Amino acid sequence: MTPPAPDNPASDDPAPYDPVPDPVVTEAVARALAEDLLADGDLTTALVPEEATAHFALRARQVGVLAGRACATETFRQLSPDLPLTWYIGDGSVLVPGQTIMEVTGSLRPILTAERTALNFLGHLSGVATLTSLYVAAAHARNPAVEVLDTRKTTPGLRALEKAAVQAGGGVNHRSSLSEAVLVKDNHLAGITITEAVARARTMWPGRLVQIECDGLDQVAEAARAGADALLLDNMDPPTVARAIKVAHAESAGPILTEVSGGVTLESIGDYAAVGPDRISVGALTHSATVVDLGLDLIWRHTEGD
Secondary structure, eight states: OOOOOOSSOOOSSSGGGOOSOHHHHHHHHHHHHHHHHTTTOOTTGGGSOTTOEEEEEEEESSOEEOOOHHHHHHHHHHHOTTOOEEESSOTTOEEOTTOEEEEEEEEHHHHHHHHHHHHHHHHHHHHHHHHHHHHHHHHHTTOTTOEEEOOSOOOTTOHHHHHHHHHHTTOBOOOSSTTSOEEEOTTGGGSSOHHHHHHHHHHHSTTSOEEEEESSHHHHHHHHHHTOSEEEEETOOHHHHHHHHHHHHHHOSSOOEEEEESSOOTTTHHHHHHTOOSEEEOTHHHHSOOOOOEEEEEEEEEOTTO
Protein backbone atom coordinates (compact mmCIF):
# COMPACT_ATOMS: atom_id res chain seq x y z
CA MET A 1 0.00 0.00 0.00
CA THR A 2 1.34 3.43 -0.91
CA PRO A 3 1.30 5.89 2.00
CA PRO A 4 -0.97 8.85 1.35
CA ALA A 5 0.32 12.37 1.61
CA PRO A 6 -0.10 13.69 5.17
CA ASP A 7 -2.88 16.20 5.76
CA ASN A 8 -0.29 18.99 6.03
CA PRO A 9 2.48 18.04 3.57
CA ALA A 10 5.93 19.36 4.38
CA SER A 11 7.80 21.85 2.27
CA ASP A 12 11.54 21.67 1.60
CA ASP A 13 11.96 23.23 5.04
CA PRO A 14 11.70 20.49 7.69
CA ALA A 15 10.33 22.87 10.30
CA PRO A 16 6.67 21.74 10.03
CA TYR A 17 7.62 18.25 11.20
CA ASP A 18 10.73 19.01 13.22
CA PRO A 19 9.56 19.97 16.71
CA VAL A 20 12.53 18.20 18.35
CA PRO A 21 14.78 20.66 20.23
CA ASP A 22 18.22 20.90 18.65
CA PRO A 23 20.02 19.56 21.76
CA VAL A 24 17.97 16.35 21.58
CA VAL A 25 19.08 15.75 18.00
CA THR A 26 22.68 16.68 18.78
CA GLU A 27 22.87 14.34 21.75
CA ALA A 28 21.17 11.42 19.99
CA VAL A 29 23.54 11.68 17.03
CA ALA A 30 26.58 11.99 19.30
CA ARG A 31 25.58 8.80 21.15
CA ALA A 32 25.01 6.96 17.88
CA LEU A 33 28.37 7.98 16.45
CA ALA A 34 30.11 7.05 19.70
CA GLU A 35 28.72 3.51 19.35
CA ASP A 36 30.43 3.23 15.97
CA LEU A 37 33.71 5.01 16.62
CA LEU A 38 34.68 4.09 20.19
CA ALA A 39 38.39 4.58 20.92
CA ASP A 40 40.04 3.83 17.57
CA GLY A 41 37.60 5.41 15.15
CA ASP A 42 36.67 4.11 11.70
CA LEU A 43 39.46 1.65 10.92
CA THR A 44 38.29 0.81 7.40
CA THR A 45 37.75 4.38 6.25
CA ALA A 46 41.28 5.23 7.42
CA LEU A 47 42.47 3.15 4.45
CA VAL A 48 40.91 5.68 2.06
CA PRO A 49 43.27 8.44 0.87
CA GLU A 50 42.71 11.57 2.92
CA GLU A 51 42.43 13.76 -0.18
CA ALA A 52 39.72 11.63 -1.83
CA THR A 53 36.44 13.41 -2.60
CA ALA A 54 33.12 12.07 -3.82
CA HIS A 55 29.53 12.87 -4.67
CA PHE A 56 26.67 10.75 -3.29
CA ALA A 57 22.89 10.76 -3.68
CA LEU A 58 20.53 9.59 -0.94
CA ARG A 59 17.73 7.70 -2.67
CA ALA A 60 14.54 5.94 -1.69
CA ARG A 61 14.33 2.24 -2.53
CA GLN A 62 10.67 1.84 -1.60
CA VAL A 63 7.54 3.88 -0.98
CA GLY A 64 7.29 5.59 2.37
CA VAL A 65 7.16 8.88 4.25
CA LEU A 66 10.38 10.70 5.10
CA ALA A 67 11.37 11.49 8.68
CA GLY A 68 14.69 12.05 10.43
CA ARG A 69 16.18 14.70 8.16
CA ALA A 70 17.52 16.72 11.09
CA CYS A 71 19.31 13.67 12.50
CA ALA A 72 20.93 12.84 9.17
CA THR A 73 22.06 16.44 8.70
CA GLU A 74 23.51 16.50 12.21
CA THR A 75 25.36 13.23 11.61
CA PHE A 76 27.26 14.68 8.66
CA ARG A 77 27.79 17.97 10.50
CA GLN A 78 29.38 16.33 13.53
CA LEU A 79 31.85 14.47 11.34
CA SER A 80 32.61 17.35 8.95
CA PRO A 81 30.90 20.74 9.40
CA ASP A 82 31.92 21.79 5.89
CA LEU A 83 30.15 19.01 3.96
CA PRO A 84 27.50 20.61 1.72
CA LEU A 85 24.17 18.77 1.81
CA THR A 86 21.40 19.57 -0.65
CA TRP A 87 17.96 18.35 0.49
CA TYR A 88 15.17 18.16 -2.06
CA ILE A 89 12.28 17.25 0.26
CA GLY A 90 11.41 17.64 3.92
CA ASP A 91 10.04 15.38 6.63
CA GLY A 92 6.47 14.36 5.89
CA SER A 93 7.08 14.03 2.15
CA VAL A 94 5.96 10.85 0.39
CA LEU A 95 8.82 8.79 -1.05
CA VAL A 96 8.81 6.84 -4.30
CA PRO A 97 11.43 4.28 -5.35
CA GLY A 98 14.43 5.83 -7.07
CA GLN A 99 13.66 9.33 -5.80
CA THR A 100 16.68 11.47 -4.88
CA ILE A 101 16.17 12.85 -1.41
CA MET A 102 19.51 14.53 -0.75
CA GLU A 103 22.96 14.93 -2.31
CA VAL A 104 26.30 15.41 -0.57
CA THR A 105 29.66 16.26 -2.06
CA GLY A 106 33.02 16.51 -0.33
CA SER A 107 35.68 14.62 1.56
CA LEU A 108 35.06 10.89 1.16
CA ARG A 109 36.19 9.83 4.63
CA PRO A 110 33.55 11.62 6.75
CA ILE A 111 30.83 10.70 4.25
CA LEU A 112 31.66 7.02 4.60
CA THR A 113 31.81 7.23 8.39
CA ALA A 114 28.48 9.08 8.55
CA GLU A 115 26.66 6.80 6.12
CA ARG A 116 25.35 4.04 8.39
CA THR A 117 24.41 6.29 11.31
CA ALA A 118 22.53 8.69 9.03
CA LEU A 119 20.73 5.82 7.29
CA ASN A 120 19.84 4.22 10.63
CA PHE A 121 18.10 7.38 11.80
CA LEU A 122 16.39 7.99 8.47
CA GLY A 123 15.29 4.39 7.96
CA HIS A 124 13.86 3.95 11.44
CA LEU A 125 12.16 7.31 11.73
CA SER A 126 10.80 7.13 8.18
CA GLY A 127 9.42 3.72 9.12
CA VAL A 128 7.53 5.30 12.01
CA ALA A 129 6.21 8.07 9.76
CA THR A 130 5.22 5.60 7.06
CA LEU A 131 3.32 3.28 9.40
CA THR A 132 1.61 6.26 11.02
CA SER A 133 0.45 7.53 7.64
CA LEU A 134 -1.16 4.17 6.88
CA TYR A 135 -3.03 4.10 10.21
CA VAL A 136 -4.15 7.71 9.75
CA ALA A 137 -5.42 7.03 6.24
CA ALA A 138 -7.35 3.94 7.36
CA ALA A 139 -8.94 5.83 10.26
CA HIS A 140 -9.77 8.96 8.27
CA ALA A 141 -11.42 6.92 5.54
CA ARG A 142 -14.15 6.13 8.07
CA ASN A 143 -13.98 9.21 10.31
CA PRO A 144 -11.98 12.24 9.12
CA ALA A 145 -12.24 13.92 12.54
CA VAL A 146 -10.61 11.19 14.63
CA GLU A 147 -7.03 11.70 15.82
CA VAL A 148 -4.49 8.86 15.69
CA LEU A 149 -2.10 9.08 18.64
CA ASP A 150 1.15 7.42 19.59
CA THR A 151 1.99 6.11 23.08
CA ARG A 152 4.99 5.96 25.41
CA LYS A 153 5.98 2.60 23.89
CA THR A 154 9.04 4.15 22.34
CA THR A 155 12.73 3.26 21.99
CA PRO A 156 14.56 4.44 25.15
CA GLY A 157 16.42 7.65 24.40
CA LEU A 158 14.65 8.22 21.07
CA ARG A 159 11.17 9.22 22.23
CA ALA A 160 11.28 12.82 21.04
CA LEU A 161 12.60 11.75 17.64
CA GLU A 162 9.99 9.02 17.22
CA LYS A 163 7.19 11.32 18.26
CA ALA A 164 8.35 13.87 15.69
CA ALA A 165 8.24 11.07 13.11
CA VAL A 166 4.64 10.31 14.14
CA GLN A 167 3.78 13.93 13.39
CA ALA A 168 5.53 13.65 10.02
CA GLY A 169 3.19 10.77 9.22
CA GLY A 170 0.10 12.79 10.12
CA GLY A 171 -0.37 11.45 13.65
CA VAL A 172 -0.75 13.26 16.97
CA ASN A 173 1.43 12.93 20.05
CA HIS A 174 0.07 11.59 23.31
CA ARG A 175 1.88 12.65 26.48
CA SER A 176 5.67 12.54 26.12
CA SER A 177 6.37 11.97 29.79
CA LEU A 178 4.64 10.99 33.02
CA SER A 179 4.64 14.63 34.10
CA GLU A 180 2.48 15.92 31.24
CA ALA A 181 -0.87 14.53 32.36
CA VAL A 182 -2.56 12.27 34.90
CA LEU A 183 -3.42 8.88 33.38
CA VAL A 184 -4.92 6.48 35.91
CA LYS A 185 -4.56 2.90 34.68
CA ASP A 186 -5.74 -0.42 36.05
CA ASN A 187 -2.68 -1.00 38.24
CA HIS A 188 -3.12 2.41 39.86
CA LEU A 189 -6.66 1.40 40.80
CA ALA A 190 -5.29 -1.38 42.98
CA GLY A 191 -4.94 1.23 45.72
CA ILE A 192 -7.51 3.91 44.95
CA THR A 193 -10.97 4.22 43.43
CA ILE A 194 -11.65 6.10 40.23
CA THR A 195 -13.64 8.76 42.06
CA GLU A 196 -10.87 9.23 44.65
CA ALA A 197 -8.21 9.38 41.94
CA VAL A 198 -9.98 12.15 40.03
CA ALA A 199 -10.58 14.16 43.21
CA ARG A 200 -6.97 13.87 44.36
CA ALA A 201 -5.65 14.75 40.91
CA ARG A 202 -7.75 17.92 40.87
CA THR A 203 -6.33 18.91 44.25
CA MET A 204 -2.70 17.99 43.57
CA TRP A 205 -2.43 18.99 39.90
CA PRO A 206 -5.05 21.67 39.14
CA GLY A 207 -5.33 22.42 35.45
CA ARG A 208 -3.73 19.15 34.32
CA LEU A 209 -5.64 16.76 32.09
CA VAL A 210 -7.02 13.80 34.04
CA GLN A 211 -7.64 10.61 32.06
CA ILE A 212 -8.97 7.30 33.35
CA GLU A 213 -8.38 3.93 31.74
CA CYS A 214 -11.65 2.01 31.65
CA ASP A 215 -12.07 -1.72 31.07
CA GLY A 216 -15.87 -1.76 31.21
CA LEU A 217 -18.99 0.38 31.09
CA ASP A 218 -19.24 0.59 34.87
CA GLN A 219 -15.84 2.27 35.02
CA VAL A 220 -16.80 4.55 32.13
CA ALA A 221 -19.85 5.73 34.07
CA GLU A 222 -17.92 6.25 37.31
CA ALA A 223 -15.09 8.17 35.63
CA ALA A 224 -17.52 10.40 33.73
CA ARG A 225 -19.52 11.17 36.88
CA ALA A 226 -16.28 11.89 38.78
CA GLY A 227 -15.39 14.60 36.27
CA ALA A 228 -12.52 13.03 34.32
CA ASP A 229 -11.42 15.03 31.30
CA ALA A 230 -10.81 11.97 29.14
CA LEU A 231 -11.46 8.25 29.09
CA LEU A 232 -9.15 5.55 27.75
CA LEU A 233 -11.43 2.81 26.43
CA ASP A 234 -9.10 -0.14 26.77
CA ASN A 235 -9.35 -3.40 24.82
CA MET A 236 -13.02 -2.96 23.92
CA ASP A 237 -14.45 -4.10 20.60
CA PRO A 238 -16.06 -1.42 18.36
CA PRO A 239 -19.68 -2.10 19.46
CA THR A 240 -18.65 -1.78 23.11
CA VAL A 241 -16.76 1.41 22.33
CA ALA A 242 -19.92 2.83 20.75
CA ARG A 243 -21.89 2.08 23.94
CA ALA A 244 -19.09 3.48 26.12
CA ILE A 245 -19.12 6.77 24.22
CA LYS A 246 -22.86 7.14 24.79
CA VAL A 247 -22.48 6.35 28.50
CA ALA A 248 -19.59 8.79 28.86
CA HIS A 249 -21.50 11.71 27.39
CA ALA A 250 -24.69 10.84 29.29
CA GLU A 251 -22.93 10.68 32.66
CA SER A 252 -20.50 13.59 32.28
CA ALA A 253 -21.50 17.07 33.39
CA GLY A 254 -19.20 18.66 30.83
CA PRO A 255 -17.12 17.91 27.73
CA ILE A 256 -15.26 14.60 27.84
CA LEU A 257 -12.78 13.07 25.41
CA THR A 258 -12.98 9.40 24.44
CA GLU A 259 -9.92 7.48 23.33
CA VAL A 260 -9.70 3.92 22.05
CA SER A 261 -6.63 1.95 23.07
CA GLY A 262 -5.37 -1.61 23.10
CA GLY A 263 -4.99 -4.09 20.28
CA VAL A 264 -5.85 -1.68 17.48
CA THR A 265 -4.49 -2.92 14.14
CA LEU A 266 -4.31 -1.49 10.64
CA GLU A 267 -7.20 -3.77 9.73
CA SER A 268 -9.41 -2.78 12.68
CA ILE A 269 -8.73 0.94 13.11
CA GLY A 270 -11.37 1.89 10.53
CA ASP A 271 -14.08 0.02 12.45
CA TYR A 272 -13.05 1.77 15.66
CA ALA A 273 -12.96 5.17 13.97
CA ALA A 274 -16.45 4.65 12.54
CA VAL A 275 -18.11 4.48 15.97
CA GLY A 276 -17.04 8.02 16.79
CA PRO A 277 -14.23 8.24 19.38
CA ASP A 278 -12.23 11.46 19.54
CA ARG A 279 -8.91 9.64 19.54
CA ILE A 280 -7.36 6.26 18.83
CA SER A 281 -3.95 5.49 20.33
CA VAL A 282 -1.70 2.89 18.71
CA GLY A 283 1.51 1.65 20.33
CA ALA A 284 2.52 -0.07 17.10
CA LEU A 285 3.32 3.29 15.49
CA THR A 286 6.60 3.36 17.37
CA HIS A 287 7.23 -0.17 18.62
CA SER A 288 6.45 -2.12 15.42
CA ALA A 289 7.45 0.15 12.54
CA THR A 290 9.49 -1.47 9.77
CA VAL A 291 12.60 0.35 8.58
CA VAL A 292 12.22 2.15 5.24
CA ASP A 293 14.90 1.11 2.76
CA LEU A 294 17.07 4.06 1.74
CA GLY A 295 20.52 4.04 0.21
CA LEU A 296 23.48 6.37 -0.25
CA ASP A 297 24.58 5.82 -3.85
CA LEU A 298 27.99 6.85 -5.20
CA ILE A 299 27.74 9.19 -8.20
CA TRP A 300 31.45 9.93 -8.64
CA ARG A 301 34.68 9.94 -6.67
CA HIS A 302 38.06 11.61 -7.20
CA THR A 303 41.49 11.02 -5.75
CA GLU A 304 44.63 12.98 -6.55
CA GLY A 305 46.46 11.10 -9.29
CA ASP A 306 43.32 9.50 -10.76
